[in-house]
Amino acid sequence: MLTVLMQHEGTVVAQLPEQVDYDNATLVGAQCEDLVRHGCATLVLDASRVDYLDSSGISMIIKLSRILGDHAGTLRVANFNAHYHQVWRLLGLDSLFPVSPTVQAALGPRWNGSASGMTISPPPSGW
Template identity: 60%
Template sequence: MLRVPVRHADTPVVRLPSEVDYENADDVGARCEGLIKEGCRALVLDASEVQYLDSSGISMIITLSRVLDSHAGALRLAALSDHYQQVWRLLGLDSLLPVFPTVNAALDGRFIGACADS
C-alpha cells in the first residue's frame, strides 16, 4: 500500500510499498500524479521498504519525473537498496534522476513552495 504520511516543509514524502511492479505501478503513479494535480511541485519517493522493483515500477518513476519536470517541479528518489542503486546506474538512470541515500538527504535540496495550498 502506498503511504503519504509525511510532509516536510510542504514536500510530500511518499513511502513506496515493498513491491513496485506490474500489479501496482499504475496505481502508485496515479496516486502520486494526484498530488501533482493538487499543486505539489516536488515529491520525495522513499524507497527504503522496496524489496522488488520491476520495469513497470522503474517506468512509473521515470514518468513521474517527466510529469514534474513539465510542471517546473522535481522528483527525488531516496533510500533505494544497494542492489537497485546498481541497477539504476547500469540503466544510466542516475544521470536522469539521482538517488539520495536517505529521505533527509533528498529533502536537504530545499524544495521551496512545493505544494500550492500547504
C-alpha cells in the same frame, strides 16, 4: 499502496510499497500524479521498503519525473537498497536524477534535520 509520510507546503515525502511491479505500478503512479495535481512541486519517493521493483515500476518513476518536470517540479528518490541503487546506476538513470541515501538528503539543506513545520497528511481524497 503509496503512503504519504510528510507533506509541507509543496513538498511531499511518500513511501513506496514493498513491491512496485506490473500489478500495482499504475495505481502507485496515479496516486503520485494526484499529489502533483494537488500542488506537490517536490516529490520525494522513499524506497526504503522496496524489495522488488520491475520494469513497470521503473517506467512509472521515469514517467513521474516527466510529469513533475512538466509542472516545474522535481522528483527525488531516496533509500534504494544496494541492489536497486546499482540497477539504477547501470541503467544510466542516475544521470536523470540521482538516488539520495536518505530522505533527509533528498530533501536538502533547507530542512536542516528538523521536523518543524512538517505534518503527516492523509493522501488526497478518493484513494
